[in-house]
Amino acid sequence: MKTVCLRTLALTLVVWGLLISTLIVRPVSSQTVPAGVLDGFAPQASASQRSREEQFRAVPTATSAREHLKVLTAEPHVAGTKEDYATAVYVRDQIRSYGIPAELKEYDVLLPYPKQPSIVEIVGRRGGRLTVKEAVVPEDPTSSSPKIIPLFNGYSPSGDVTAPLVYVNYGLPPDYEALKKLGVDVKGKIVLARYGNSFRGVKAKVAEENGAIGLIIYSDPSDDGYTQGDVYPKGPWRPESSAQRGSVQYLFQYPGDPLTPGKPSIPGVERLKIEDATDLTRIPVQPISYGDARRLLEPMRGPLRPRGFQGGLPFAYHVGGTDDLRVHLKTEMDYQIRKIWNVIARIEGNEERDRWVIMGNHRDAWTFGAVDPNSGTTAMLEAARGFGQLLKNGWKPRRTMVLCSWDGEEYGLIGSTEWAEEYADELREKAVAYLNMDAAVSGAHFGASSVPSMWKLIRGATRDIRDPKTGKSIYQQWQDRSRESLPEPDMTDAQTGSDVNIAEARIGALGSGSDYTPFLQHLGVPSLDMGFGGDYGVYHSAYDSFYWMANFGDPTFAYHVAAAQLWGTVAMRLADAEGLPFDYVDYGDQINEFFGESVKTARRRSLSAAFDEKGMSDALEDFSREAAAVEKGRQETVLEVERTRAEANDRHRRAETRLKRINDALLATERALTDVQGLRGRSWYRHQIYAPGFYTGYAAQPLPDFRQALEDRSAANAREGLSRIVAAIKRATAILRQARD
Amino acid sequence: MKTVCLRTLALTLVVWGLLISTLIVRPVSSQTVPAGVLDGFAPQASASQRSREEQFRAVPTATSAREHLKVLTAEPHVAGTKEDYATAVYVRDQIRSYGIPAELKEYDVLLPYPKQPSIVEIVGRRGGRLTVKEAVVPEDPTSSSPKIIPLFNGYSPSGDVTAPLVYVNYGLPPDYEALKKLGVDVKGKIVLARYGNSFRGVKAKVAEENGAIGLIIYSDPSDDGYTQGDVYPKGPWRPESSAQRGSVQYLFQYPGDPLTPGKPSIPGVERLKIEDATDLTRIPVQPISYGDARRLLEPMRGPLRPRGFQGGLPFAYHVGGTDDLRVHLKTEMDYQIRKIWNVIARIEGNEERDRWVIMGNHRDAWTFGAVDPNSGTTAMLEAARGFGQLLKNGWKPRRTMVLCSWDGEEYGLIGSTEWAEEYADELREKAVAYLNMDAAVSGAHFGASSVPSMWKLIRGATRDIRDPKTGKSIYQQWQDRSRESLPEPDMTDAQTGSDVNIAEARIGALGSGSDYTPFLQHLGVPSLDMGFGGDYGVYHSAYDSFYWMANFGDPTFAYHVAAAQLWGTVAMRLADAEGLPFDYVDYGDQINEFFGESVKTARRRSLSAAFDEKGMSDALEDFSREAAAVEKGRQETVLEVERTRAEANDRHRRAETRLKRINDALLATERALTDVQGLRGRSWYRHQIYAPGFYTGYAAQPLPDFRQALEDRSAANAREGLSRIVAAIKRATAILRQARD
Numbered sequence A, B: 001m002k003t004v005c006l007r008t009l010a011l012t013l014v015v016w017g018l019l020i021s022t023l024i025v026r027p028v029s030s031q032t033v034p035a036g037v038l039d040g041f042a043p044q045a046s047a048s049q050r051s052r053e054e055q056f057r058a059v060p061t062a063t064s065a066r067e068h069l070k071v072l073t074a075e076p077h078v079a080g081t082k083e084d085y086a087t088a089v090y091v092r093d094q095i096r097s098y099g100i101p102a103e104l105k106e107y108d109v110l111l112p113y114p115k116q117p118s119i120v121e122i123v124g125r126r127g128g129r130l131t132v133k134e135a136v137v138p139e140d141p142t143s144s145s146p147k148i149i150p151l152f153n154g155y156s157p158s159g160d161v162t163a164p165l166v167y168v169n170y171g172l173p174p175d176y177e178a179l180k181k182l183g184v185d186v187k188g189k190i191v192l193a194r195y196g197n198s199f200r201g202v203k204a205k206v207a208e209e210n211g212a213i214g215l216i217i218y219s220d221p222s223d224d225g226y227t228q229g230d231v232y233p234k235g236p237w238r239p240e241s242s243a244q245r246g247s248v249q250y251l252f253q254y255p256g257d258p259l260t261p262g263k264p265s266i267p268g269v270e271r272l273k274i275e276d277a278t279d280l281t282r283i284p285v286q287p288i289s290y291g292d293a294r295r296l297l298e299p300m301r302g303p304l305r306p307r308g309f310q311g312g313l314p315f316a317y318h319v320g321g322t323d324d325l326r327v328h329l330k331t332e333m334d335y336q337i338r339k340i341w342n343v344i345a346r347i348e349g350n351e352e353r354d355r356w357v358i359m360g361n362h363r364d365a366w367t368f369g370a371v372d373p374n375s376g377t378t379a380m381l382e383a384a385r386g387f388g389q390l391l392k393n394g395w396k397p398r399r400t401m402v403l404c405s406w407d408g409e410e411y412g413l414i415g416s417t418e419w420a421e422e423y424a425d426e427l428r429e430k431a432v433a434y435l436n437m438d439a440a441v442s443g444a445h446f447g448a449s450s451v452p453s454m455w456k457l458i459r460g461a462t463r464d465i466r467d468p469k470t471g472k473s474i475y476q477q478w479q480d481r482s483r484e485s486l487p488e489p490d491m492t493d494a495q496t497g498s499d500v501n502i503a504e505a506r507i508g509a510l511g512s513g514s515d516y517t518p519f520l521q522h523l524g525v526p527s528l529d530m531g532f533g534g535d536y537g538v539y540h541s542a543y544d545s546f547y548w549m550a551n552f553g554d555p556t557f558a559y560h561v562a563a564a565q566l567w568g569t570v571a572m573r574l575a576d577a578e579g580l581p582f583d584y585v586d587y588g589d590q591i592n593e594f595f596g597e598s599v600k601t602a603r604r605r606s607l608s609a610a611f612d613e614k615g616m617s618d619a620l621e622d623f624s625r626e627a628a629a630v631e632k633g634r635q636e637t638v639l640e641v642e643r644t645r646a647e648a649n650d651r652h653r654r655a656e657t658r659l660k661r662i663n664d665a666l667l668a669t670e671r672a673l674t675d676v677q678g679l680r681g682r683s684w685y686r687h688q689i690y691a692p693g694f695y696t697g698y699a700a701q702p703l704p705d706f707r708q709a710l711e712d713r714s715a716a717n718a719r720e721g722l723s724r725i726v727a728a729i730k731r732a733t734a735i736l737r738q739a740r741d
Helices: A006-015 A018-023 A043-057 A063-071 A082-097 A171-183 A200-209 A292-295 A375-394 A415-420 A424-430 A452-463 A474-484 A517-524 A548-553 A558-576 A584-604 A613-645 A650-672 A704-711 A715-740 B007-017 B018-023 B043-057 B062-072 B084-096 B173-181 B200-209 B288-298 B375-392 B414-422 B424-430 B452-463 B474-484 B518-521 B546-553 B560-574 B584-604 B615-642 B650-671 B704-711 B715-740
Strands: A102-123 A159-168 A190-194 A214-218 A284-289 A327-346 A351-363 A399-406 A431-436 A445-450 A526-534 B102-123 B159-167 B188-193 B214-218 B285-288 B327-346 B353-364 B401-408 B432-435 B445-450 B527-533
Touching: A043 A375, A043 A558, A063 A082, A063 A375, A063 A474, A063 A548, A063 A558, A082 A102, A082 A327, A082 A375, A082 A399, A082 B285, A102 A292, A102 A415, A159 A214, A171 B007, A190 A200, A190 A292, A200 A214, A200 A284, A214 A292, A327 A375, A327 A415, A351 A415, A351 A424, A351 A517, A351 A558, A351 B424, A375 A399, A375 A558, A399 A415, A399 A558, A415 A424, A415 A517, A415 B159, A424 A431, A424 A517, A424 B353, A431 A517, A431 A558, A445 A452, A445 A474, A445 A517, A452 A474, A452 A558, A452 A584, A452 A650, A517 A526, A517 B288, A526 A558, A584 A613, A584 A704, A584 A715, A613 A715, A650 A715, A704 A715, B043 B288, B043 B375, B043 B527, B043 B560, B043 B615, B062 B084, B062 B375, B062 B546, B062 B560, B084 B102, B084 B327, B084 B375, B084 B401, B102 B288, B102 B414, B159 B214, B159 B584, B188 B200, B188 B288, B200 B285, B214 B288, B214 B327, B285 B327, B327 B375, B327 B414, B353 B375, B353 B414, B353 B424, B353 B518, B353 B560, B375 B401, B375 B560, B401 B414, B401 B560, B414 B518, B414 B584, B424 B518, B432 B518, B432 B560, B445 B452, B445 B474, B452 B474, B452 B527, B452 B560, B452 B584, B452 B650, B518 B527, B527 B560, B584 B615, B584 B704, B584 B715, B615 B715, B650 B715, B704 B715
Parallel strands: A159 A190, A190 A214, A214 A284, A351 A399, A351 A431, A431 A526, B159 B188, B188 B214, B214 B285, B353 B401, B353 B432, B432 B527
Antiparallel strands: A102 A327, A159 A327, A327 A399, A445 A526, B102 B327, B159 B327, B327 B401, B445 B527
16 A cells, blocks of 8 residues: 655655654754664673674575565455465465464455446547556566456445546645635536545545545656656556556545454454445545546646646646536446455564564555565565574574564555454553564665654664665665755855754654554554655556566665565564663654644644643653653663673662563553544544544644644634643653653 | 746746745835825825826727737737838837827847748658748637748857757756766757746857757747646647747847947947857757657657656656767858837926936837737837827926837847947936836736836836726735745734735846846846736747737736836836935845845855955945935925925025935936946946846846856855945945935
8 A cells, every 4th residue: 555655755745844844854862872782782782682683684685585576476466365365375384484483364354346347438429438457568477467456446336427527636625625716516526636645545535525426536647657757668657558556445534344443353243334334435436547537638628727736648637527528437346255364473582472573564465566565575574584594593582573464455454453453452562563564665765654762763773784776874875865855954154064954864754554553543552664665656556566676666676685684673673672772752852843833833823822732841841851761761771780680689680670660661651642532533543643634644644633623723622632632641751750660 | 038927937036046035025114205195206296296197097098009919910020120110110100199209210230030941850760850830820810921930049050960969958057967967968969958947048058068069949838838728729828839939149248239249230330240249159049849849859768857857748758869869950040230120209308308217118029029029019109198198288297208119129139239338328327217018918917027226116106006807906916916926924823913924016136138138237227127927828939919919918908008007107207206216225125135145155155254244234234324314315305395395495496406416316326336347257237236147047146246156156256246246335325425415
């Protein structure tokens, strides 16, 4: 599922304005751990860990990665199909072959397939049917597979509608406002939106809210086609006949099986009737290519498109809405309860068996899934092979490591959500962190999103792994790219010699669109998501294939190796560290900056008086103070445990007890930021700091209920939303305080 | 000539970064003249003036304007042709018919015409000749005229070259740098550049500097074609076969007849040999349409275009440079000394006959010139008709008014430059101001560029004239649009109720590209340029026609009327005011801000130590202090003259003498900002504050030699350049000081 590419991410960041972009550029903080020593490890343990990590990182190879990807992408493997099942068995068996126990875990969930290809046709004299099919590319052997699922949007209902067509740009609320200004109403019409700037489920919801009776979505060439570069198979970008499949579930309401919100889809569970599911759209939705879209857009009449609506097709867009162009859209879906198969592998912890470090990647794909998601699956298999080698050499991780190959992610994070819902209580007690990789490799540019407590962990691991292309560390390359994208500093006096421009590489905020959502936003498990991006224009198309990867994404498979090394290194540090390397000082700073930006918005909207700004500031100050104390205590205690180890006396036991208390608190702090009541109108989402935005769907909306209230200009909701956030921060502060008592 | 449209202007401003955009948004300054009283007039005189202006503004009509434009655009009238001569006679005779003396003024200047249509063809097996011809548009009757001059660039030499083609984006120095990074060298090759972001002569110069042997320039559809809106004749934008003619003279070296720099092209004057002229390119240059450009760009090989090079054609651009695509370019020009004809009309001043207020507009066009320049010619004729009516009613202006219809502007400001050079001494003594309108109307959006001393004058006049479309004042509409384009304020607390967002409408800096250049930048005459812009995609094409204007630019001709009213009003205020309404406080502030921005640039480039920042700041402080004193003295003296008029005693005479001294000083202050030595490497340009940029050509480069030195990272030149600027400011300060002595 996952956002298309770094460019889309950048656009998304723009939606959140300077907010995110300024927040994630942070000055280098002073080193709090002795140089060279891994955070959370005492010096000697750190040295052993480093040596073990080097053994681990020597295992993954390009040859092996290439072979995994070749097998995984041999056939299309949509969730619930027998080809999908075959990949589950492959992953299970591979992991078992490395000496790690692994099992299939099955759920019964609502999945629609297209009964037959959808029809999109122009009605009338000069009418005609659109192709709605991706062309065979002779160079790419899998592109002719008869098993490629027709172009459709997951969870579109069946429908049969005929009406004039209106072009609604990205299909977001301001686009409909712009159309209203032109006197164009979409009520009773079919709307044509372009992909981008939001999760596609948002486009469906906004279309429905505005009274449209059908939605067609296309990929404009200015977004991921020829305007970006050469198109497939000459280049990596989307060719004329290619369209983007994808789910239109209302992910921002709740993910997972639409019929079992908050509960696992296992035998005996009570299921909603489909008409009672609140995360499904009621209008038919259909994706098309820009080749097809041109046939609709070029003859359109009605007003010239407003500012910002023009795309990359070679004519001036008009918004339509007139009887000059009427369209017939017919979608026929086969909705069934079908089986999906997660693979769960487990390396038992030696000292803290009931502490779980979880790695997750989905396995199901809309077609071949070379990038999305099986570059990640490949990385997971290579990491598992590395762990297997260490196990053979006698290593046992301190904590339990769980490796999860999710199914049904493309439809709506289904495999991960059902599993997280089934084991919710156990996960709340035991989960240390959830480490996600979805589309792990589509190019050479590292990117990450994470809770702030793991920023240092991510940066540290990327410092220790080589970027294949440049030979620099991944961190260095990532930071250099971050710098390049910064505006030229205005106030720097080069003469002073001070380099105020040094900043850490940017780490984004977690929104949604991949499997970290149930862990972070439903359960409060510290989560991260990372991967290597690039020029990737074949997202969710028939061309997300082995041929594409071998020619554009990662011809040497070196980035698959790097992804495995990095993911495994982060997991091992979390699994083996005596003191958990979570830094809540960074978290406090981040919330503080989110809040500062929100306060500015509130001022602009005359809402400053509506809420208790000081209450929040005080709560944050307390939080940060406790976080700093715990951070100091953690580092001291790790050393104290090491120093007293030989003595094995009371002092040592006290230190160990103290470290356990600190680790337990660090684990519980994120949990405390969730709230059983959940977010306004979407109680499945419980995290008070991070949620996907209502009108972005993928991108994060920090301090979600507070910000949404500001968007809605509701003083009452702002007050109430902020008070819940303050309560969450106070709970988290109390947890941190327990750690040092 | 003039820049294409407001959008291009906006782009140009971007080139100068936040510099200009922040400078021209200025907080409302406190009103220094009593409310309702015209600046420079005593209250009673102001009332009479207002009543006279109303009489004046009642004269211009849409019917009459339409008729002028119809006549002026009946035939193509390139400078030096018999059709051009016919328009000169028409303008002279019309003005005479209003009771104003008018004469033709002839010059003999170097003008090339194409001997025959240029050839652009692809060499080789899949070769073929490009069309290089604008299509007949059935709806537009003049588009089939056989007299339309073939597509060519003015002052391109004849040439016949064959070589591989390289796409160089806008053809500016950073574009060539980007190509070098890709390993692409243009030496010995033909380059293909797109129009925009600079004067086209700059593209020729940079191509030549980089060793190219030919230059082809095309209009990319993303710049003024379908990406902007519907194309002609469905809409106002450039259609597929249309190309932009235009001069490639090195305007930034010197304008006017290339063979007589600094001297008038009159019988007996010594002329350079053509090969000694330093404002001419040596490589053939040819404009083509985007329809033709597509045939070159689509088959291009070589690296994918770097960031920023992609245009609006529907494929990924490559930069070429390989033998896959070789192009033959042949231009054949007929260079001759030809006659051109200015029309000079004069209304003698009643009290200050030797003070001239000059209005100027060019009359020659590349084709029909409906927008460029004859909307301006029409406005001038209607203003003249208004003056004629006032003269019949007994009005005589205090100062002399001179109305100039320039010829040969399109080739390089030739008519205005030769005239300014011929009458240089007299103009230096007598010229009060030069008021330019070139393309007066291509839409409904008012815009102006000016020396800062006339900002208040422009804003005041626009406050008194109605915007035809909205019924608001032109000022209000202009300001509203300026505000719309401002970013949302970040720091404003709406709760405080203070509207910190109020700002004056923006007035730009004068660069070059129209006839104010010889007046302002060679002679130091305070100048302004203004007009109404809009969606104008047919610039310098066969479609800049009456049909275009009547269907898109100004269907009701109401903006031609508004242009005449505004231009005439500004001229009358300057001609009739007892105290010249020039405000040098604004000028001081503006220079101060230019300098502040330059200092920031200097710091970034470690050049701060190279120049005397304090010397400049002190000079500016003195200048501003004197300017404020003169401003105060001027207003007091105008009142004193009025108050003592009945007495006709010594006191009155002293006040009159004092006012004359102030007026003379205000006139001489701008002169003092010029310098006989001129700018570095281009001594024709004498103004130390304003010049066209070396690498923009149209856009202004404020503090030109200082800024250029910073661009070139030359400490020595920065020091020397700034010292000349400081000297100029000190001369100006001394002049202002004389006013109050």
